[in-house]
Amino acid sequence: MNVEEEVQRLREEIKRLGTVQTDGSYKVTFGTLFNDDQCANIFEALVGTLRAAKKRKIVAYDGELLLQGVHDNVEITLNPPPAAAAAVN
Numbered sequence: 001m002n003v004e005e006e007v008q009r010l011r012e013e014i015k016r017l018g019t020v021q022t023d024g025s026y027k028v029t030f031g032t033l034f035n036d037d038q039c040a041n042i043f044e045a046l047v048g049t050l051r052a053a054k055k056r057k058i059v060a061y062d063g064e065l066l067l068q069g070v071h072d073n074v075e076i077t078l079n080p081p082p083a084a085a086a087a088v089n
Contacts, residue, residue, distance in 0.1 A: 006042075006049045007058060013039050014059070014078040024080030030061070031072025050076065 017036060018028035033039050034046060043049050047066055053059040061076045 003049075003052050007053045007056065009042055010049050010053055011058065011078060013042065014076065018076075018078065021077075026078040027075050028078075029072060030066045030074045030076055031068075033076065034068050034072070 013033065013036070014026050014028050017032050017039075018026035020026055030050075039046060050059060050061070050066060051064075054061065057079065059076055059078055061074055063071065063074065066074055
């Protein structure tokens with residue numbers, strides 16, 4: 001699986017585990033993603049996939065590197081697609 005495929009799978013998992021917001025984005029905590037069995041089976045390096053998605057402005061979260069335990073409560077936001085964001089404005 002290449003990086004683009006992993007980022008797409010990450011989007012799907014955040015939608016599955018997260019909570020939809022009024023602006024069309026989804027929020028989930030790092031701990032929820034990290035401790036989910038399905039995510040563990042999909043992502044060899046969840047932190048690396050998150051960093052790639054953040055670099056592409058697909059997700060947003062505080063900090064650069066997320067670590068299990070220490071950052072379990074950090075919220076990860078899946079940004080809404082550009083069309084959805086424009087519709088809200």
